[in-house]
Each structure stands twice: as structure tokens, then as C-alpha cells.
Amino acid sequence: MKTISTPTPFLPFLGLFGVAAALGCSDPFQFDSAPHGAALTSPDGTPVVAEEEEICPASEEWLPTTPPLELFQPLPHPAGECPFYRGAWQNFLIATQPDAEGRPAFQFYPSIDSMFTSTKPKAPPGQRAWLGDIKQAGGRQIVIDQNGHTLYYGIHVNQAYADFIKDNGLTTLEAVKGADPRLFFPAGVVEFKSAWQDITDEPAEKYDTFIQTDGLVPRLSKGPQGEIVEDRNAPIQRHMALLALHVVYTYPGHPEFIWGSFEHSQGAPDTSAKDKKRDVAPTFELQNPTDDDPDNVRITEAVSANDFVLYKGGTPANKANAAIVEANLNLDAATQSFPGQQTSIYRMFPASKSNTVDADDAISSLNFNVGQLFVSKGGVLSKNDKRGYYRQIGAVWMDKPDFFTLQSPLQNDDTSPLVSQGGDAAKRAAALADIVANGSDSASSILAGEDRLSSTAMESFTQGPGAFPNCFTCHNTQAVTTRGIPSNKDMVSPVLLEAKLLNVSHILSQFVLEETQ
Amino acid sequence: MNARSIAFLLSCAASAGCYLTLDKNELDSKAAGDRRADAGASQGDAGGPSEGPRFTTSLDTPAIELADGTTTRDPCVATTEQARDILTAYCAGCHAPPGTAGGFSSILDFPTLITLRSSTVKDSTGEFARLVIPGQPDKSRLYLRARNDEMPPVRPPTEPQLPRPTISSVSLLRTWIQRCLGNYDAPAASPGGTSPGGATPSSL
Numbered sequence: 001m002k003t004i005s006t007p008t009p010f011l012p013f014l015g016l017f018g019v020a021a022a023l024g025c026s027d028p029f030q031f032d033s034a035p036h037g038a039a040l041t042s043p044d045g046t047p048v049v050a051e052e053e054e055i056c057p058a059s060e061e062w063l064p065t066t067p068p069l070e071l072f073q074p075l076p077h078p079a080g081e082c083p084f085y086r087g088a089w090q091n092f093l094i095a096t097q098p099d100a101e102g103r104p105a106f107q108f109y110p111s112i113d114s115m116f117t118s119t120k121p122k123a124p125p126g127q128r129a130w131l132g133d134i135k136q137a138g139g140r141q142i143v144i145d146q147n148g149h150t151l152y153y154g155i156h157v158n159q160a161y162a163d164f165i166k167d168n169g170l171t172t173l174e175a176v177k178g179a180d181p182r183l184f185f186p187a188g189v190v191e192f193k194s195a196w197q198d199i200t201d202e203p204a205e206k207y208d209t210f211i212q213t214d215g216l217v218p219r220l221s222k223g224p225q226g227e228i229v230e231d232r233n234a235p236i237q238r239h240m241a242l243l244a245l246h247v248v249y250t251y252p253g254h255p256e257f258i259w260g261s262f263e264h265s266q267g268a269p270d271t272s273a274k275d276k277k278r279d280v281a282p283t284f285e286l287q288n289p290t291d292d293d294p295d296n297v298r299i300t301e302a303v304s305a306n307d308f309v310l311y312k313g314g315t316p317a318n319k320a321n322a323a324i325v326e327a328n329l330n331l332d333a334a335t336q337s338f339p340g341q342q343t344s345i346y347r348m349f350p351a352s353k354s355n356t357v358d359a360d361d362a363i364s365s366l367n368f369n370v371g372q373l374f375v376s377k378g379g380v381l382s383k384n385d386k387r388g389y390y391r392q393i394g395a396v397w398m399d400k401p402d403f404f405t406l407q408s409p410l411q412n413d414d415t416s417p418l419v420s421q422g423g424d425a426a427k428r429a430a431a432l433a434d435i436v437a438n439g440s441d442s443a444s445s446i447l448a449g450e451d452r453l454s455s456t457a458m459e460s461f462t463q464g465p466g467a468f469p470n471c472f473t474c475h476n477t478q479a480v481t482t483r484g485i486p487s488n489k490d491m492v493s494p495v496l497l498e499a500k501l502l503n504v505s506h507i508l509s510q511f512v513l514e515e516t517q
Numbered sequence: 518m519n520a521r522s523i524a525f526l527l528s529c530a531a532s533a534g535c536y537l538t539l540d541k542n543e544l545d546s547k548a549a550g551d552r553r554a555d556a557g558a559s560q561g562d563a564g565g566p567s568e569g570p571r572f573t574t575s576l577d578t579p580a581i582e583l584a585d586g587t588t589t590r591d592p593c594v595a596t597t598e599q600a601r602d603i604l605t606a607y608c609a610g611c612h613a614p615p616g617t618a619g620g621f622s623s624i625l626d627f628p629t630l631i632t633l634r635s636s637t638v639k640d641s642t643g644e645f646a647r648l649v650i651p652g653q654p655d656k657s658r659l660y661l662r663a664r665n666d667e668m669p670p671v672r673p674p675t676e677p678q679l680p681r682p683t684i685s686s687v688s689l690l691r692t693w694i695q696r697c698l699g700n701y702d703a704p705a706a707s708p709g710g711t712s713p714g715g716a717t718p719s720s721l
Binding site: 055056057058059060061070071072073074075079080082083086167182184186187188250252253254255271364365368369372373376398401402404405501 | 572574575576577578579581582583584592595596599655664665666683684685686687688689691692693695696
């Protein structure tokens with residue numbers, strides 16, 4: 001966010017510019033007379049508020065071995081957002097800490113299989129796929145990379161999350177379904193959703209900057225209706241590269257989780273999608289989707305001329321972010337691929353924000369500083385440490401977590417008390433207008449951070465504003481259906497779990513789904 | 518000159534140093550310069566922004582901001598301040614002087630608070646339940662009553678209902694009890710609803 005201040009306090013300090021120079025300050029910002037920056041006065045002499053950048057530091061102690069996150073409740077707006085982005089980065093670094101073979105720590109964290117007691121026949125660990133769930137949440141579509149392979153997804157949690165499940169006796173289907181609706185996740189729990197690409201047949205040097213591992217993936221087959229069926233109990237070992245990781249964690253006072261998302265980059269000085277270092281998918285840089293074309297169906301120009309992991313160069317925007325109908329996917333069972341088929345994915349909201357295409361300075365500066373941290377610590381890092389080749393896309397959380405309540409969609413719409421205004425139409429319109437203008441920086445926003453945050457590798461097809469444009473559109477405290485989405489978004493599918501505060505994490509509903517399907 | 522430049526210069530002046538800059542001994546300045554040059558070249562190759570990185574390196578762990586504008590390095594200082602605010606907002610009206618509802622008025626006197634026991638409810642060991650047990654929120658009567666939406670209690674229909682702490686607030690209280698109350702000495706077990714140190718047993 002931009003921290004806003006009036007120009008008045010600046011004036012007594014203007015004479016200190018020389019002092020500042022004498023102290024050796026070097027202005028990192030280029031002088032720029034372009035009108036995008038706020039001036040001290042407008043042409044008619046009216047004072048204009050100035051927007052100050054929020055510079056977010058990395059921490060020296062994060063490398064080489066990242067320490068646990070300190071738990072405290074950061075202040076809400078107008079205080080800066082840095083602590084939330086830093087928490088996501090620190091948890092990312094902890095989870096992706098490499099072992100001697102370069103495998104990320106989270107690969108060995110607790111999972112649904114290890115936390116819950118299943119009544120289904122399951123192959124023992126080591127003989128069962130720990131990656132899979134190739135159908136994405138929301139629409140259950142399947143993304144196909146440029147090599148004709150689907151992506152594989154993994155879900156893991158930290159030990160604090162697993163301890164919480166155990167301590168509350170939530171390890172069985174009946175216990176989960178009967179969990180106290182008011183029970184909430186305490187501070188310190190973290191869950192991870194990872195997106196992996198099958199690179200078994202790819203040249204090693206092409207993936208030199210990626211976190212890699214050998215992963216057990218489910219054997220795919222075609223069902224009677226043409227659907228893709230996954231068999232986790234008949235896994236195949238493939239060599240995998242980490243494309244993206246959701247890092248979802250709680251702070252004190254934030255039981256709704258802070259939803260951070262990371263994706264692969266070619267490395268520093270990547271500070272935003274516009275730097276063109278992020279190679280999972282391109283970004284449509286010119287504008288956010290508009291009200292009259294929310295899904296960019298009228299945009300016929302290519303998002304990029306270049307190929308990306310999930311995008312074929314030259315694909316027009318209105319032909320991208322479209323899934324192949326499942327029955328039309330031509331699975332080659334021998335190679336476990338879809339020869340000749342691919343989906344092209346691009347990022348619809350360049351900065352993952354509803355009101356601007358410019359990345360937030362807090363996150364841009366933090367990404368920059370983490371990049372510099374890796375450079376400065378290069379001498380003490382393992383050659384297998386690829387953590388520096390990932391960047392935080394953004395994070396979203398509740399700026400006003402007091403509105404984290406049962407049966408709440410957690411959105412900036414009429415369901416928010418700050419928008420509905422008790423039914424006062426004029427106030428409602430004003431609140432909505434302010435949200436349109438200022439996004440999550442609006443005083444009427446219950447959210448903070450990137451309110452249009454999606455992972456191109458995990459929420460590839462649901463980025464549009466009418467679908468699931470931020471994490472909370474799926475992850476809230478309402479009932480959850482078999483599609484893994486809130487019941488108010490899915491009137492057709494059966495309900496898996498009634499409304500609970502714990503529903504904000506879909507690990508519980510995923511376990512219920514696996515047990516009941 | 519834009520507002521960003523002004524803000525930066527002011528921060529330099531106000532702090533007698535550039536808070537954005539932390540080259541110190543951490544970065545090899547030559548290497549950093551080389552990298553910036555490389556960065557500009559690679560960005561140019563990629564058709565990206567022509568200017569290089571506009572941030573200077575900062576690797577200082579920032580202090581935690583407190584609501585009063587000060588900062589701290591101790592997360593428990595921040596958490597305790599926030600817990601005190603929550604307890605003041607939701608509990609102190611009845612359980613801090615002059616209030617003595619439930620037989621106690623020490624909701625904001627933390628050393629005393631951790632010595633108090635309920636005079637009506639026993640824990641799983643048969644002892645009268647302690648209101649707060651440092652490190653054990655799930656065994657702390659105060660926490661459980663807040664979490665279970667039991668406090669403040671329902672008032673007669675003729676009186677306005679008192680607001681209850683939000684889930685966010687209860688979450689913070691949990692962390693406070695779990696991690697930040699350990700600095701006070703835990704009392705020895707005390708039978709029969711009396712509390713050590715002569716504190717009044719509570720009917721909470």
C-alpha cells in the first residue's frame with residue numbers, strides 16, 4: 001500500500017535536503033517530473049497528499065538457515081504491509097530449505113495422508129503418490145504445459161498445523177465433520193500448496209534454477225465418461241520442478257490466514273511481473289480486465305511473443321486461460337501425457353490488484369531485497385539452494401480481521417458490513433466506489449494486500465473477477481461443496497462440510513472429499 | 518522531483534542516515550555494482566524497464582510497530598500490549614477496579630491474574646480451574662470462556678448486551694497466554710477454591 005501523508009509536515013524539513021546529502025544519502029529514485037508522482041501542491045495551489053513508498057527489508061538471518069517466524073500481530077492500515085509479506089517470505093524460505101540433494105523441506109512435512117485416519121485403501125508411504133489432484137479447485141479444469149504434461153499439486157502443512165489437528169482430535173471423517181464451528185486455527189500454523197512440472201524428459205540445464213525432486217505422481221487413465229482418473233496407489237516416479245508455491249500462514253489475530261503466493265523467476269533483479277523474469281506465465285501488462293470485458297474476451301492481441309512454461313508464444317489473450325474440455329483430452333497412457341495438446345495461461349491482473357497495474361512497493365522492494373540477500377550470502381549457500389529463484393507474487397489477508405466470522409464470504413461486496421452499510425444505498429455506493437478506486441487500500445476494504453491474487457499454475461482458469469479472483473473467494477467460513485468451493489458459489493454440488501471457521505483451510509474438506517467420493 | 522524522492526530525502530534527514538541503505542559489510546559493493554549493470558543489460562534485452570533497480574539494499578530486520586507509534590524487538594511486548602487492549606475493551610468494565618464482578622478485579626493485573634482460580638468450576642484433575650495458565654490456553658478458564666462465546670455474559674433483555682471479543686481478538690489472547698505469560702511465576706496448586714497469594718477466588 002501507499003502510506004499517505006499530508007505535505008505540511010514536509011515543509012519544515014525541506015532545508016534538511018542539504019544535510020541529507022552531506023550525510024551521504026544517495027537517492028535511489030530517479031528524479032522524475034512525470035505526473036504520476038504526487039506533488040506538494042496542485043497547479044491551483046491546493047495542497048496535495050503525497051504518497052510515500054513503503055520499503056520492506058529482508059533479514060540477514062534468513063540465510064543460510066532460515067529461523068522460525070516471530071509471532072505477533074502487525075498493525076492494520078494505515079500502518080504498512082511489510083510484516084505480512086515478510087512473514088510469507090520467511091515461511092517460504094523455511095519450507096524450501098534444501099537438503100543435501102536439493103529437495104525442499106516441505107516435501108517431508110505432514111500431509112493429508114499422514115495427518116488423518118482414512119477408511120479408504122491406501123498404499124503405504126513410499127508406495128503412494130504424494131503429488132496429484134491435477135484438477136484445479138473451482139472449475140476442476142486441467143492445465144497442460146507446453147510439453148503436453150499436466151501439472152501435479154501437493155499439499156503439506158507444518159508441524160504446528162499437524163499438532164493442532166491431533167490435539168483437537170480432528171483425525172477422522174466424523175471428527176472433522178463434527179468439529180466445533182467456532183474452532184479456529186491458532187497462530188503459527190502454515191500450509192503449503194505446491195505446483196510441480198514433470199521435467200523427466202527435459203534437458204537438465206533448462207531447469208538449473210528450479211527446486212527439483214523425484215516425485216511419486218498418480219497414474220492417469222481415462223474413465224468411461226472421458227474423464228481423467230488418478231490412481232495414487234499406482235504411482236509413477238517422475239522428476240519434477242517446482243513452479244509455484246502457496247504459503248498460507250497465521251499470525252496472532254489473523255486466523256483467516258495470510259495467503260502468500262510465490263512463483264519461479266529467472267532471478268534478481270526481479271521486483272515485479274513487468275521485469276519479465278518470471279517464466280511460468282506471461283502477464284498482460286496494459287490493463288486490468290475492465291467492467292465491460294471482465295474476461296478479456298475482446299482482446300485479440302498476444303499476451304507475449306515468447307514461450308513460457310504454461311503459455312505458447314503468440315497466443316491471443318482471448319484464446320488463453322481456457323481449459324480443454326476434459327473429455328477431449330487425449331491421454332497417452334504410455335507416456336502419461338497429452339501429445340499435441342496444451343493450454344496457454346497468462347496473468348490477468350499484472351499486479352494482482354483490482355485498482356492498479358503497478359506492483360505494491362512493499363512487495364517489490366522486499367523481492368528486491370531478498371534477491372540482494374541471496375547475492376550477498378552466495379558464498380555460504382549450497383549449490384543446491386535454488387530458493388533465490390522464486391519471487392512473491394503477492395499476499396492477501398484481512399485488514400480488519402474482526403470481520404472474520406462464521407458464514408462469511410470475506411469479500412469486498414455487499415456481504416461486507418463496510419459495504420452494505422446497513423442498507424443505506426448512498427453509503428453503499430460510496431463504499432463501493434472507494435473500493436473500485438483504491439482497492440484494498442480503501443478504508444471500506446476488509447481485505448489488504450493483493451485482492452486479485454491468483455497463481456497462474458494453480459488457479460489458472462479462475463482469475464477473472466467473476467470467478468475466484470482472490471483466495472478468500474474460495475477460502476472462507478461458509479459451507480464447502482465437493483468442488484472445493486463455498487456453497488454460495490455452487491448450488492449444485494453436495495455439501496462436504498457445514499459452515500466452520502476451519503473451512504478457511506481446504507485441507508479438512510479435501511480429506512472429507514477423499515473419504516466420501 | 519517526485520514525492521518518492523522527497524520522502525526518501527526526508528527519511529534520510531530525519532534519521533540522520535538513509536534507512537533504505539544497508540550496504541555495511543554485507544554486500545561487496547563492486548559485485549553489487551556489477552550486478553546492477555548486468556541487471557540493466559538483461560532488462561534491456563528482455564524489453565523491460567530501461568531504468569535499473571530503484572531500491573537500495575536493506576537487510577535490517579525491522580522492529581515491530583506498536584499502536585502508540587513506538588517500536589519493539591520483542592514480539593511479546595507487542596502481543597501483551599494488544600492483549601491488554603482487548604481485555605480493557607471487553608473485560609475491564611466488570612473485572613478491573615472498581616469492578617469486582619465474579620469476585621475478581623485483576624483482569625489487567627497479570628501477575629495476580631495468573632494466580633486466580635475459579636471458585637465454581639474444576640479442571641480435569643479435580644482442582645479448581647485456574648483462570649489463566651501461562652503456556653496452556655486450552656486449560657485457561659478465561660480463554661475458554663471467551664472462545665466459547667460465554668463472556669461477557671448475556672444480560673437481561675432490558676439492558677444492552679455487551680460486545681464480545683471477536684475471533685481475531687480471541688486468537689491474539691491465545692498467543693498471549695501461550696507464548697507471552699511465561700514471565701510470571703506460576704502458582705502452586707491450591708485446593709478448595711482458594712488461590713495462592715491471598716487472591717480472591719473467582720466465580721468466572
